[in-house]
Amino acid sequence: DSGVTQTPKHLITATGQRVTLRCSPRSGDLSVYWYQQSLDQGLQFLIQYYNGEERAKGNILERFSAQQFPDLHSELNLSSLELGDSALYFCASSVDEGAGSPLHFGNGTRLTVT
């Protein structure tokens, strides 16, 4: 158990809808990263927050947004969903702002868009 909690575990929704994925980082970790993993694909970096502030952006679509709250949990919002958004979305947390410390991954949220 990494200590990172992601909810829900599974999400099935229709095209055009909006969903919110939630992540609670490991106790003491201030950084949260979001990754998208399509079927049998690699981990696509979406966005990173540190102590409530956005620190880095990757290949995140404009339809996607995220935030980190004062209690350090983070939410990833996906809107105007398309079939191609179906994927496993991972949240990871680490102690540091930079990538000099290990990332601890949650078990992911599997999103299916029908």
Next chain:
Amino acid sequence: QQPVQSPQAVILREGEDAVINCSSSKALYSVHWYRQKHGEAPVFLMILLKGGEQKGHEKISASFNEKKQQSSLYLTASQLSYSGTYFCGTEIMTGANNLFFGTGTRLTVIP
């Protein structure tokens, strides 16, 4: 910005060794290695930092060539439990905070 991994897949018999490579076209600050078993979350193996510092498990070894922006993960005397997909992640400069992962190397260890 995404690093390139090789090989894409490898099959080993128990006890054999393997090397997985990771390279970047950009100057790197850190290289991460993770293993993901099917249907599970990636698990941290090792970090190699510019300057030579390493953080990770004692049984895992890796190298980081700062001049060539390349890293290699060495798996020796492989066990069935080593099976999975190995990802390298690279941070291209300190403070950038982005950690981009390669496409992975699928390792299968057979009896």
